[in-house]
Amino acid sequence: MQYPPDMPATARRHPDLRPTLRGLAWTSPFLLGTLLFLVVPAAMSFSFSLTDYSLIEPPLSVGLGNYREMLGDPLFWRVVRNTAFFALGSVLLGTPMAIALAALVETRARGSALVRAVIFFPTLVPIVAASIGWMWLYAGEHGLINRLLGRVGIHDAPDWLNDTRTAMPALIVMSLWFIGSPVVIYGAAMRDVPRTLFEAADLDGMGPLTRFRNVTLPMISPAVLFNVVVSVIWALQVFAVPAIMTKGGPNEATNVYALYVYRTAFDYGRMGYASALAWVQLLLTLVLALIVVLGSRRFVFYRN
Amino acid sequence: MPRRRPNPLVRLAISSALALAALLFATPLLWMAATAIRPADQTLDPKVGLLPRMESPDHRTLSPVSPGYWSGVAGAASDNLRAVLSSPTADFPLYIQNSLRVALLSVVGMVLSSSIVAYGLARLRWRGRTAVFILVLATMMMPFTVIMAPQYLLFRNLGWIGTFRPLWVPAWFGGAFSIFLLRQFFLGIPRELDEAARIDGCGHWRTFWLIILPLSKPALAVVALFQFLGSWNDFAGPLVFLNHERMYTVALGLQMYQNQHGGVPWNLVMTASLVATIPVLVVFLLAQRSIVEGVATQGLKD
Numbered sequence: 001m002q003y004p005p006d007m008p009a010t011a012r013r014h015p016d017l018r019p020t021l022r023g024l025a026w027t028s029p030f031l032l033g034t035l036l037f038l039v040v041p042a043a044m045s046f047s048f049s050l051t052d053y054s055l056i057e058p059p060l061s062v063g064l065g066n067y068r069e070m071l072g073d074p075l076f077w078r079v080v081r082n083t084a085f086f087a088l089g090s091v092l093l094g095t096p097m098a099i100a101l102a103a104l105v106e107t108r109a110r111g112s113a114l115v116r117a118v119i120f121f122p123t124l125v126p127i128v129a130a131s132i133g134w135m136w137l138y139a140g141e142h143g144l145i146n147r148l149l150g151r152v153g154i155h156d157a158p159d160w161l162n163d164t165r166t167a168m169p170a171l172i173v174m175s176l177w178f179i180g181s182p183v184v185i186y187g188a189a190m191r192d193v194p195r196t197l198f199e200a201a202d203l204d205g206m207g208p209l210t211r212f213r214n215v216t217l218p219m220i221s222p223a224v225l226f227n228v229v230v231s232v233i234w235a236l237q238v239f240a241v242p243a244i245m246t247k248g249g250p251n252e253a254t255n256v257y258a259l260y261v262y263r264t265a266f267d268y269g270r271m272g273y274a275s276a277l278a279w280v281q282l283l284l285t286l287v288l289a290l291i292v293v294l295g296s297r298r299f300v301f302y303r304n
Numbered sequence: 305m306p307r308r309r310p311n312p313l314v315r316l317a318i319s320s321a322l323a324l325a326a327l328l329f330a331t332p333l334l335w336m337a338a339t340a341i342r343p344a345d346q347t348l349d350p351k352v353g354l355l356p357r358m359e360s361p362d363h364r365t366l367s368p369v370s371p372g373y374w375s376g377v378a379g380a381a382s383d384n385l386r387a388v389l390s391s392p393t394a395d396f397p398l399y400i401q402n403s404l405r406v407a408l409l410s411v412v413g414m415v416l417s418s419s420i421v422a423y424g425l426a427r428l429r430w431r432g433r434t435a436v437f438i439l440v441l442a443t444m445m446m447p448f449t450v451i452m453a454p455q456y457l458l459f460r461n462l463g464w465i466g467t468f469r470p471l472w473v474p475a476w477f478g479g480a481f482s483i484f485l486l487r488q489f490f491l492g493i494p495r496e497l498d499e500a501a502r503i504d505g506c507g508h509w510r511t512f513w514l515i516i517l518p519l520s521k522p523a524l525a526v527v528a529l530f531q532f533l534g535s536w537n538d539f540a541g542p543l544v545f546l547n548h549e550r551m552y553t554v555a556l557g558l559q560m561y562q563n564q565h566g567g568v569p570w571n572l573v574m575t576a577s578l579v580a581t582i583p584v585l586v587v588f589l590l591a592q593r594s595i596v597e598g599v600a601t602q603g604l605k606d
Contacts, residue, residue: 019428019429019430019431020430020431020432022424022428022430022508023424023428023430023431023432023433023436024430024432025424026420026421026423026424026425026428026508027421027424027425027436029417029420029421029476029477029478030417030418030421030436030439030440030477030478030483031436031439032477033417033474033476033477033478034439034443034477036458036477037451037455037458037474037477038443038446038451040458041451041454041455041457041458042451042454044454044457044458045451045453045454045457048454048457101325104318104321104322104325105322107318109315109318109319109322110319111319111322111323111326112322114326115322115323115325115326116596117588117592117596118325118326118329118330119325119326119329120595120596120599121329121333121585121588122329122332122333124533124537124584124587124588124595125333125537125581125584126536126537126539126554126555126558126577126580126581126584127537127539127555128539128555128556128558128559128562128577128580129336129555129558129577129578129580129581130332132558132559132562132573132574132577133332133333133335133336133574133577134332135562136335136336136339136570136573136574137331137332137335139570142348142350142570144331144335147350150350177329177332180599181599184596184599184600185599185600187600188600188601230445233445237448237449237450239449239540240539240540243539243543244539244559244562258449258450261449261452261453262449262452262453262544265452265453265456266453266456266544271453271457274453275453275454278450278451278452278453278454281449281450282450282451285445285446285450286442288445290442
């Protein structure tokens with residue numbers, strides 16, 4: 001590259017830093033915010049996780065004591081199991097259901113736009129209102145579900161949210177009410193499939209189901225990967241729904257990780273132990289976020 | 305090549321499946337609404353379905369097509385609404401004000417900061433741009449519950465607990481989803497416009513204000529809508545950071561109201577839930593297309 005003769009000598013030896021500084025300046029709100037509201041709290045959380053801290057007295061160093069306590073804390077393992085069960089259940093049921101609903105809406109049959117709106121709207125309902133509404137559906141004696149079951153002769157239906165066997169499955173079923181975003185994302189991915197592929201499949205004599213399996217599904221697989229990982233991450237953070245609907249009960253049956261962290265910090269006032277719990281959760285989430293980023297980068301390569 | 309017309313049986317199956325899906329997804333809200341229009345004495349009545357029973361002044365049962373039935377329903381609904389809004393234990397008008405205040409402050413901050421950051425990621429070429437963009441994507445995966453306890457400690461040290469600041473100040477630093485959405489939109493604006501502006505002597509700041517922002521109104525509106533919805537619906541943030549009932553947002557006030565009543569006057573609890581939901585429904589009805597398109601772009605990262 002030719003530099004103009006009047007350029008100072010230093011500029012020739014060092015790459016120009018100005019574009020980088022300008023870029024950093026424009027993105028500084030986000031960088032500062034991430035530092036202040038994410039990195040600093042995470043660092044604080046790590047240092048507190050090595051202490052016993054009740055908010056009232058100054059932190060007392062306990063080394064790795066909190067992490068060791070976690071290993072032997074039966075409630076910790078309980079909430080890990082509950083959270084994994086919830087995440088697995090909601091993702092394993094939600095993913096095929098969202099794909100099927102997206103395929104249904106993308107038939108563009110009459111009224112499908114309205115149906116998509118009806119499926120999507122629940123994701124916007126305030127989570128508190130949604131939770132209260134579902135408590136009413138699940139209510140043992142007067143709830144709609146048990147009333148309908150009574151109509152068809154089932155009178156010994158459980159009190160869904162107050163029964164240790166049914167409470168978590170009930171929350172998983174409720175989580176399916178919020179699959180509007182994946183349905184929309186799958187729909188967009190299906191619309192992006194080149195029509196020529198469908199025409200080729202038609203010429204090959206594929207029926208609609210074979211075509212769906214051999215053309216549509218592979219073509220939307222990047223969207224599936226994206227949605228699955230995002231759904232898993234979000235399911236692992238589930239908080240508001242059990243906090244409002246079951247308060248983690250009955251008998252810890254719906255106590256989940258985020259709720260346990262919240263209680264440890266704010267109800268039991270054990271900031272140190274809560275920080276250790278949060279840090280473990282943070283690491284798991286970072287690993288999963290990394291998978292999403294790598295996965296979505298492969299997506300670009302795949303399409304271009 | 306025209307697609308073959310599917311046979312009538314397939315069409316019927318598709319239509320029925322669509323209707324069934326719509327019915328299943330609409331039922332919770334329909335049942336909430338059906339409960340919210342019931343008079344107190346019918347709330348738990350197993351014989352009452354979607355529509356409540358209404359009686360004429362001389363105690364004859366009215367059918368839904370008879371005159372006076374719907375004014376009776378409106379009367380019951382407005383009785384419930386009045387009972388909720390003037391509840392002695394929960395000040396919903398105040399909570400609505402609080403929610404609007406927090407939502408407004410965070411919408412303004414989110415739109416401004418995110419568009420600045422998105423400009424830096426979409427219109428400037430610099431080393432590290434990709435790294436910052438990956439950081440944006442990574443924080444998008446970082447839900448609040450993971451950092452709520454340490455954030456509480458941070459805000460406590462700053463003396464912000466008991467103020468609204470923890471709920472809106474972070475928005476002024478931009479948000480991952482908004483930045484992502486605006487970056488995608490800015491990338492689609494022709495570069496020639498920037499160059500023309502440069503020739504006219506505009507720096508980046510003036511290009512941003514005079515060229516990019518005016519052309520991006522639809523995307524800015526979507527960001528504002530999402531931030532409004534996120535702020536209005538937020539439960540965990542207010543739960544952790546607000547320590548006084550007078551500062552509660554609608555979501556938190558609703559949860560408290562439900563807790564106090566143990567859900568028993570379901571007609572009132574459902575009315576309160578609809579009070580929190582109806583602003584969201586209005587926003588959705590007005591901007592359905594933009595909201596759905598905004599969600600769809602999430603899956604199409606490049």
